[in-house]
Amino acid sequence: MTPTTTRIPLLATLAVAAALTACSRNNDEDLTAGQRLDGAVADAKREANETKRDAQQAMNDAEMKSSRAADRTAEVTTDMAITAKVNAALAVDDKLKATQINVDTREGQVTLTGQAPDPQSRERAATLASAVDGVKQVNNQLIVNRNS
Missing domain, CATH: 3.30.1340 (Histidine-containing Protein; Chain: A;)
Structure with a gap:
């Protein structure tokens, strides 16, 4: 398993934990449960997109290294x-x-x-x-x- 493939589930777990923490904050008492859920979903989507970008960058780096090795x-x-x-x-x-x-x-x-x-x-x-x-x-x- 590569570092990138192990990082994706970890980041997803952290995103869910952050979303759940955001739902339980005291300063969010004025928000409805639906609003808090929407915020948690948005946070999770943002984290997922960042993870996707990281994975894409890692794949691009690997392809470039592979190409250099093939050229050599x-x-x-x-x-x-x-x-x-x-x-x-x-x-x-x-x-x-x-x-x-x-x-x-x-x-x-x-x-x-x-x-x-x-x-x-x-x-x-x-x-x-x-x-x-x-x-x-x-x-x-x-x-x-x-x-x-």
Whole structure:
């Protein structure tokens, strides 16, 4: 049971109690029983409307949080797909497939780290990464292996 669903019966009970208390006040002695009942009903309606607004706001907040979580999940999934596609593109290249290149993607920005056998392969890795759908930017941090 959520806090909102437990709060609604509690508030309704409090509204009825407040209405009954209003009926028994000494300064209401001049009012007829019907007038006091009408006042109690009006108070109960007001409390019910406030409770309804609170419940609606809580539901709107929950929907917004859920939407944000879904957006973040989609973003992470997209980043994972980009990383996989960049790794696949690098694995197909004859000079790059034998190298250890780490690919990290955050919000469509790909970072390449590790070693490249030569400057041309370093640039080729960046070109291959930038050609993948969804890549917004490539941060090429590959170091050319001087021992090759």
